[in-house]
Amino acid sequence: MALPLLRCCSCNRPVSILIRYFTSKSFLANQSKRLAPVASALCDARQYSSERGRHKQNQKVVVVGIPNPFIWFRTRIYFFLIRTYFDKEFSIEEFTEGAIQAFSHVSRLLSQCQFEALEGLVAKDLIEKLQEKCAQLPLSHQRALSAESDEIMYTTTGDVGIYYDDSGRKYVSILMRFWYLTSARLPDESMEGARIFQVTIGGEGERPETKRLLTANYEFQREFTQGVTPDWIITRIEHSKLLD
Numbered sequence: 001m002a003l004p005l006l007r008c009c010s011c012n013r014p015v016s017i018l019i020r021y022f023t024s025k026s027f028l029a030n031q032s033k034r035l036a037p038v039a040s041a042l043c044d045a046r047q048y049s050s051e052r053g054r055h056k057q058n059q060k061v062v063v064v065g066i067p068n069p070f071i072w073f074r075t076r077i078y079f080f081l082i083r084t085y086f087d088k089e090f091s092i093e094e095f096t097e098g099a100i101q102a103f104s105h106v107s108r109l110l111s112q113c114q115f116e117a118l119e120g121l122v123a124k125d126l127i128e129k130l131q132e133k134c135a136q137l138p139l140s141h142q143r144a145l146s147a148e149s150d151e152i153m154y155t156t157t158g159d160v161g162i163y164y165d166d167s168g169r170k171y172v173s174i175l176m177r178f179w180y181l182t183s184a185r186l187p188d189e190s191m192e193g194a195r196i197f198q199v200t201i202g203g204e205g206e207r208p209e210t211k212r213l214l215t216a217n218y219e220f221q222r223e224f225t226q227g228v229t230p231d232w233i234i235t236r237i238e239h240s241k242l243l244d
Contacts, residue, residue, distance in 0.1 A: 078160040082172055086162075086224045095220075096155060098232075099176045103218050104149040106234060110134060110243075111146035122234045123221075133243055141242050144184035144214065151211075154179040158217065170224040173235065178218070181211040215240045 083090045102121070109117050115131050122130070134142060159175035219236030238244060 075157050075160050078162065081162065086170070086172060087230075092157065095174065096157075096176070099174075099218065099220060100149065100152060100155055100178070102220070102234065103176070103178050103216065104147055104152065106218070106237070107145050107147045107216065107239075110237075111142050111144075113142065120233075122237070126235060126237065130237060130243070137242065140185050140187075144182045144186055144212075144242055145239055147178065147180035147182070147216065151181040152178055153181060153213065159219070168225075169228075171221055172224060173219055173221040175217060175219040175236070178216045179213055180216065181213055183209055183211050186212060214242070 079090065079092050106118065106121055109115075110130065113131075113134055115127055115134075118127050118130075134145075156177050157174065158177045159173070161171075161173040163171040163173070165171070217236065217238040218234055220232045221235045222230065222232045224230070
């Protein structure tokens with residue numbers, strides 16, 4: 001049983017193949033096993049646009065996150081400890097980029113109920129639980145699990161933990177929280193608290209598309225014991241109002 005040595009929690013409590021897979025040619029230009037660097041941002045705005053015929057309209061949805069300064073500072077201390085004692089090349093910016101790609105890919109597989117494809121990306125015991133939960137979801141809720149990369153509005157670090165178990169094995173876990181838009185049709189009574197946006201994607205006079213802003217929590221864990229393959233695996237998946 002893993003025993004927590006250090007743990008940092010945020011007020012928003014919101015693989016083995018992850019690093020290699022999400023830095024392959026299909027996702028990044030290089031074939032490095034590390035996650036590709038990206039600039040860290042507290043607010044991420046995505047622009048939606050489409051062109052039908054000669055008409056083209058753009059509309060922006062902006063999600064602004066203001067983190068607790070104390071929580072932000074404390075998580076940076078944990079990142080410093082990770083770089084000092086576990087991985088000198090660790091970068092939260094690189095990790096966040098890989099986590100976003102993993103979230104988009106895994107959520108798409110979940111929405112399609114492709115559980116066999118999750119092996120190596122998600123912990124085995126978690127896959128079994130997800131399979132049971134997804135089987136009980138209506139089709140509209142399954143569709144809402146999918147988060148396209150260009151519809152992820154905001155990403156932030158949640159919980160950070162450093163663990164040692166009874167045998168001396170070392171683990172680091174990082175919980176990432178995502179806000180994303182979905183156009184899936186969901187009953188209003190089952191999505192209480194979800195933000196709703198009207199996004200125009202067609203020409204003048206056309207009906208605007210309704211999008212909901214949903215949240216999801218994905219926890220990534222890596223074992224840092226000497227001699228163990230340095231990979232991350234997803235050990236926790238939560239989609240607010242969908243998979244709790």
